[in-house]
Amino acid sequence: xxxxxVRFRLAPGESHEAALEEIRRTIPIYQxxxxxxxxxxxxxxxxxxxxxxxxxxxDRASAEAFxxxxxxxIEAKTGHAPQVEYLxxxxxxDNAAGEVRFG
Numbered sequence: 001x002x003x004x005x006v007r008f009r010l011a012p013g014e015s016h017e018a019a020l021e022e023i024r025r026t027i028p029i030y031q032x033x034x035x036x037x038x039x040x041x042x043x044x045x046x047x048x049x050x051x052x053x054x055x056x057x058x059d060r061a062s063a064e065a066f067x068x069x070x071x072x073x074i075e076a077k078t079g080h081a082p083q084v085e086y087l088x089x090x091x092x093x094d095n096a097a098g099e100v101r102f103g
Contacts, residue, residue, distance in 0.1 A: 001038070001089035001103035002060045004067070006053040008074050008082040016046040022077075029070070036062035060086060 010019050023042060030040055039056040057063040067084050075081045092101040 001092060001101065002057045002063050003087045003089045004053075004055045004057065004063050005085045005087070006055070006067070006082050007085075008051050008053070009078045009080040010044070010046060010049045010051060011078050012049070014046065014049070016044055019044050019046060019051065033062070033066055037066070056089060056092065 014022075023044075030037060036058045037055060038058060039054075041054045042051065043053075044051045055063065057066075063086065067082075071082055071084065089103050092103065094101070
């Protein structure tokens with residue numbers, strides 16, 4: 001498993017509500033990633049004009065393929081390429097599912 005931490009800029013002057021609406025509009029993109037994308041969490045700070053997303057992927061190749069496309073879209077919208085950090089995920093404790101995974 002691979003965790004990615006993505007730091008991105010919001011569009012200039014974008015409010016929290018507008019950023020959430022944009023995220024709602026893009027949800028089908030994440031759903032289309034299928035089982036390779038296990039989880040995604042999003043943090044927005046409109047006051048600072050930035051956000052972070054944390055993803056859990058089944059494998060690095062799927063994550064890299066996704067961000068090759070998504071980075072282009074984010075840069076076109078905001079004028080800034082996102083920063084993507086890839087981290088091996090060795091243990092996942094999932095209390096909601098009642099399971100522990102070792103990767």
